[in-house]
Amino acid sequence: MHRNKAVSREDWFRAHKAHLAREKELTRLRARVAAERRELPWLKVRKDYVFETEQGPKKLADLFANLSQLIIYHFVFAPGSTHHCESCAFVADHMDGANRHLRHHDVSLVAVSRAPLAELLPYKQRMGWTFDWVSSYASDFNFDMQVSFTDKQIASGEAVYNFETPVLTSKDLPGTTVFHKGETGDIFLTFMSRARGSEQFIGAYQYLDIVPKGRDETGPYRTFMDWVRLHDEYGNRSQPDDARL
Structure with a gap:
């Protein structure tokens, strides 16, 4: 150093x-x-999305939990996947602490993945997370929110991510999406953050930024994908995933 x-x-x-x-x-x-x-302007949500939750099927409006603001973290977990996205887990490790306060300030915080709920829950239990994690397996939600992509979209270069059409190899990518529900029940898409936008929710970085070594990301990717592991696997140096922020 x-x-x-x-x-x-x-x-x-x-x-x-x-x-x-x-x-x-x-x-x-x-x-x-x-x-x-x-x-920023808002976009009215016109589809009636349904999610699989631990309490049974719920619509998007139900995820607000009687609050007016909803933050959804798009956790990369595809159906049938055995890979656990370390970057998503890094973000998720910070959600429960924030959620203890957000729910008292008119904000519901929920994670959404494409994998069926039966595949999500064992991992949630292993990691000790308590935030609501629901499945969009039976809906177009992830695709409409431009965090999941069809093979055709990827092959044609027409997949839109972070307001651009980058060259993609992954069918699922992380991101954060914000919604507002009005008094009449109308739901609006108010903001979306993709790519490195979710970095702002990683409190560990705020600590690293004030120490002498900083983030100390010196590996091949120069990101946390060089060093971050699932919090119960720091003794097991697994390979970096492709869904890095």
Whole structure:
């Protein structure tokens, strides 16, 4: 690790105070971008999606749990898959802590995957997660939200992800989608975040960003796919997955 120059207390104070101006600039920019996000136009949801849940079939409106705002994390888990997306698990490890507070601030937080519920629940139990994780197996939800793609879409290069048509090899990719339910019951798509957009929900990164080594991602991908593992597999160095953020 590179060792920074050691200086006097006065020089240390001066340098850190100067840097604080940049930190404040970033804080103000983040607040402005968040305000701009809240002013973006909405899209009315016209399909009546149905999900498989631990309480039985539920419609999209039911996932709000009597609240007006819904955040869905698209967890990569395809039907019949034996691979566990480490990047999705990294995000999911931060969901329960946030959810303890969000549910008291008019926000429902739910994970959705294409795999049938019977394939999701054993993994959920193994990882110790308590957030609601539901299956969109019987609906077009993931495809309409542009996080799952048909073979035809991938082969033709017509698959849209993160508002672009990138070259894709994976049929499922991660992302976050936000909805609002009005007093009349109408549901609106208000925001979607794809690719590295979900990184902002990874609290571990906020800690790493303030330590001397930083994120220390020095492997071939230069992302957390070089070092992050399922939290019960840090002694088992498995291969990186293709659905990295």
